[in-house]
Amino acid sequence: MSVSIVKYYGSQLGKCGYCTGINCSKSNGMHAYRLDCQDYQNLIDRGWRRCGNYCYKLKNKETCCPCYTIKCDALEFKLTKSNKRILRRMNRFLRDGKRDPVEQAARAGNEDDVTASVDAPASEPQPQMPDKSPAVINVEQAVLLAKAQKSKAKPARAAQVPLTQSPSQGSTKSAAVISNKPCKKAKQMRLERRQAKLGDTAQQSSQKAFTQEKSLTDFLSATSETNKHHLKIVLVDSSDTQHTCAEEVLALYRKYQVVIHNDNPARLTLASMQRFLIKSPLKNEKPDDGPEMGYGSFHQQYWLDEKLIAVGVIDILPGSVSSVYFFYDPDYSFLSLGTYGSLREIDFVQTIAATTPALKYYYMGFYIHSCPKMRYKGKLSASYLLCPETYVWILLTDVIRSKLDKNKYQRLNEDAAARDVNEFLLEHLEEVLLLLDATTCMQYKDYVQITGTDSDRVEIIEYSELVGKVCAHRMLYVNMA
Template sequence: MSVSIVQYFGSQLGKCGYCTGTNCSKSNGMHAYRLDCQDYQDLIDRGWRRCGNYCYKLKNKETCCPCYTIKCDALEFKLTKSNKRILRRMNRFLRDGKRDPVEQAARAGNDDDVTEGANAPASEPQPQMPDKSPAVINVEQAMSLAQAQKSKAKPAGAAQVLLAQSPSLGSNKSATAISNKPRKKAKQMRLERRQAKLGDTKEPPSQKAATQEKSLTDFLSEPGESNKHQLKIVLVASSDTQRTCADAVLALYRKYQVVIHNDNPARLTLASMQRFLIKSALKNEKPDDGPEMGYGSFHQQYWLDDKLIAVGVIDILPGSVSSVYFFYDPDYSFLSLGTYGSLREIDFVQTIAATTPALKYYYMGFYIHSCPKMRYKGKLSASYLLCPETYVWILLTDVIRSKLDANKYQRLNDDAAARDVNEFLVEHLDEVMLLLDAKTCMKYKNYVQITGTDSDRVEIIEYSELVGKVCAHRMLYVNMA
């Protein structure tokens, strides 16, 4: 496991991207120099979210628009009628080039969320960044210091734990085309193997039932090579800047931000896109029990023939695929690309889960009930909201929606006695790891003994409570003057 290194910024106040209010969005923030993928999985399971190297957690009790982390169980996902219409519309367009304008569908009243799915952003707006600049540190040296500190704490004879090296994806390996070929479900494959072993030659139920409801994979497998248009989705590591920062990507990003979000074109530079969507503290990790592409930050590029029409920015983590952002060509809004991209990402999770069962969730960022145009995320079936106090997952139902209608902040967990099992208490403070300078790394208890001061105690406790006991003891807290 690699070492996560973070610098805590404390409370942040800024403009809200949802209600557009000024100085009403309240959060806590930190800069991540490096994040172990499991650490980030644990952080988003406590309400954190990243934007480039900046990580933030909304103060839901105080902020203007409470944000609840939302995830979908991809293996329990069920298509709605609206989802099916969007998938059929895309398949018709690929097959014969026929356009089915969103405006016509909406006027006809036969697509209840097509305009919302097409025009709403797939992820939350870019958060307000703090004025404070992160300290300049040598990341590799800090990692070595942290590992040496951990090794000292081991009893004699204990096996040494080596830092996980982050393999870089070469130009030939960093891009993987996602095939449209039909895939058998893991359950079906197990059934077929069992039948073969027993000498049963009967067709599996999924093939016998001609009237069986089509799955998401069935819809996505329909287009063939003889179609008028070919859609190819290519998976690219964020670190492969030759692809992720290509002219076509920047042009698409600028067009989307100007047309959909009315951004100032002068501010949409390559550097701003890199800071927002390319840079990531997550390093690619390839454990033996992980997915083929490994864990880390990636882009899914949607190529229609030879034209880039959409990009999905995602993090692949030990328990989930987390959607960071999705942008597309507004000229193709008639294809409801926002919703279509979400369906594609759910299918991607289902594919990974077939070989990596622990990775079965699709994280959509934040669900903001107080902002009507952001409620579309809650339309995916088998969606869960994270309780902001106990950090357990609560199924999003009409009962929960009614509670949020009544009061925009809710605990969500009805069990009054339930507590955060990863709660950080003051007695855990001694084991928090600090990076003091380029040559010094130590636990908080040693820091107090050596320096004779605990002036940073309040801030370190606040940080530790927000990230939880596990991450507070595992990550490296930058405490440089």
């Protein structure tokens, strides 16, 4: 049994990384000393994200730029013309070592490029973090205390609580809910109409042409030993600082932040990179039914011949691969490395899903419709947004986009009667687990009885409602000064 340990900070107010407004970004935050991978999967399925050890959830009704968690079903993903252009451009470069000026000119006037003008990665600006440092605790000792308390209390099995609504529990207007079959593509419908007119021979020919369309794997496997350049992607455990903190990685990170995001070079230290991209609260796990590399935080390093040109920071979780950040060498911007990295990560999910079927989603972070530069994430096919009230996944369609055009905050789930199936109620408060000091761990009901005080009641309820019933009962809440 793994134990998650968190310190809740409450409401946070700061500068927005999207509209650059001052004191208009509103969120709730907490420091994670340690996170079980399933707990973090549950948290991001409630709108949370992590930046290093800091976890935050935007107050979408109040904040300046509402952020909707977005994911792509990797097994339903279909390449767009823009995706194919980027893949062909990379393959030509690897084969011949030359840039394609025609493609460059075409791309300059192409608004369909999924990554916008600077080929932005699937990541968010660093959130505003609280000034105060979290209390120092002995994590391993706290884990032992929590396990002993859970064993004594014998709480209800969290696995029995469903975390998402089925179509029958959610909206009856369920055309946009993830469990429904997607509509037919226009190309397929045209082919079927043509087949009906031309007869069996044309039908067989057209069907053959349709089924032979290149897949993402086909494009990525089109390599040859005779290529002028060779691209190798190496998966490195985030805790392996010998590789994740190598001089090449830090130099690449500094170059990317300065050129692409105009960051101050003096602030781009090894310590800042470690805090943002290396340190992770996720506990690496290798269950028998999981992927070969296990669950946890990793880096995918892109080596062109002997040169590091990009790094993708990812979390591999029980139900998804979550993109944390992606940075690359601006000298290779002509290869659209931001989009190429996203396509590579989708292919990575597809590969894992072949042996671990439950892990089939690619989480891209936040979709911010009110910020035009951040709409590019919604251009990946089979993308879904998380309803910020019922936590049901809704297919991102033009209808949804139109609603967000009119009002930047939307419930998304059209069923007014639908509720959060993982909702935390006051009757669940007694079982919240608290760490009081280095040697004391107990449930909230025992804490109130022994201390005779409930001064932290409001804050603990707020935290529990935000993380949901399952995590509120599984995770250890640090209640120390």
